[in-house]
Amino acid sequence: MKNIAIMGSGGWGIALAILLHNNGHNVTIWSYSESECKDINENHKNTEYLPDIDIPKGVKATNDYAALLTESDIIVVAIPSSYLRQSLELFKDFIRPDQEIINVAKGLEKETLKTLSQVIEEILPNNQVAVLSGPSHAEEVARKIPTTCAASSKSKAAAVVVQDLFMSDYFRVYTNPDLxxxxxxxxxxxxxxxxxxxxxxxxxxxxxxxxxxxxxxxxxxxxxxxxxxxxxxxxxxxxxxxxxxxxxxxxxxxxxxxxxxxxxxxxxxxxxxxxxxxxxxxxxxxxxxxxxxxxxxxxxxxxxxxxxxxxxxxxxxxxxxxxxxxxxxxxxxxxxxxxxxxxxxx
Missing domain, CATH: 1.10.1040.10 (N-(1-d-carboxylethyl)-l-norvaline Dehydrogenase; domain 2)
Known part of the structure; x- marks a missing residue:
């Protein structure tokens, strides 16, 4: 069992938190919104993004990113591309080199012409970075509808970590070396x-x-x-x-x-x-x-x-x-x- 931080409380972050919890991991979601954390912790819902989905009671939420990052083994980044850099600048002092970073957001940074993994590598040069991508609507993954994605990284071992973490009877993950x-x-x-x-x-x-x-x-x-x-x-x-x-x-x-x-x-x-x-x-x-x-x-x-x-x-x-x-x-x-x-x- 791993302690996993989901940095981002949108629909995709919630769906993956549920998946990882179902896979036996200890999962905590970070949200900047206190009201959203309260909704998750007390009502076991994300009313704004996935109102029809029940979040397992074992999935917790916090807006204390420093404590969460310090206590986690693996960090899943589910933050929109336009907010990624500024968020990582806040997080970087609390992230250890031994923590693998898994980016699940999709986008590009127009100011620097970098992919999101390149942005992460720039800010966290000592961390292993992997990505998870593919045809995957949060609404369906949260309802356990069979879905298949690809994991990629510069490191085969890092991609296999993603595969092992997320694979389930309704979520299949292939590895792909083409980051x-x-x-x-x-x-x-x-x-x-x-x-x-x-x-x-x-x-x-x-x-x-x-x-x-x-x-x-x-x-x-x-x-x-x-x-x-x-x-x-x-x-x-x-x-x-x-x-x-x-x-x-x-x-x-x-x-x-x-x-x-x-x-x-x-x-x-x-x-x-x-x-x-x-x-x-x-x-x-x-x-x-x-x-x-x-x-x-x-x-x-x-x-x-x-x-x-x-x-x-x-x-x-x-x-x-x-x-x-x-x-x-x-x-x-x-x-x-x-x-x-x-x-x-x-």
Missing amino acids: VGVELGGALKNVIALAAGASDGLGYGDNTKAALMTRGIAEISRLGIAMGADFHTFNGLSGVGDLIVTCTSMHSRNRRAGILLGKGKSLEETLDEVHMVVEGVHTAQAALAFAKEYKVEMPIVEKINQVLFEGKDAHTAVKELMLRHKKGEHLSYDLMTEEFIEWKMK
Whole structure:
């Protein structure tokens, strides 16, 4: 049995706390909100994020991060990307080098063009860092609906620790050595989900969504390959798998936000109505910055940024995507067989 700190009390943090408790570990959730801690400790609920889920009595909550971090063996970071750096700066003096850090949030830091594991490594250079990612809505994991994710790290041993901690009869974990690919797939699918939601909000059909998802994974793969990721990762849980679940489910706050944008709501109105962190909004700017840095063409990401931050009408953005210059369907010459390259060059 391990003493595990869950740093973050949103839906995903709660779902994983329940999972780890069910796996026999001693789990405590940190929340900055005293009222939220009281709700968890006294009512065994997180009324704001997972109101229909009962939290086991053995799962506790605290807003004393110093004591919690000092007493824990493993630290699970479930903090939105936009708050990660400032939170770690608060935590770092209470974290020991022997504590493994497991990041379960998805996103990128646009100011530094770093993945979240890189942000953690910068602030906690002496700690082993791993990530858990994949198609996993908190609402379903909390209800023990079968789910499969991927664990990754620079260290195989650290990834296996994650696998051993989280594996259960309803939560299967694979290891994957491609840390960059796993993180990029988990982060960028939220941006494509905004586009898929906007398509729904505009009243378009399955054809449109299939096109956005397929060309979206092509954009994600292009950037990933440019950054040194393994192409095959994007055919797996952290690529196509996470993209499918986020673009098609009403559990997805990114898709819900996209629907509102497609219906003509402003970004401010959209965020007010969703009333939760919409990671795709924060990641969209970072994705565009990454695309420029690595000189990768990402037209869907570009149009989503224009809709979010430049006031472009979603219907116009779709038309502009459809009328882009003609081209062949491929990802990279590096991925093609010699026969295919010969065909293309004729």
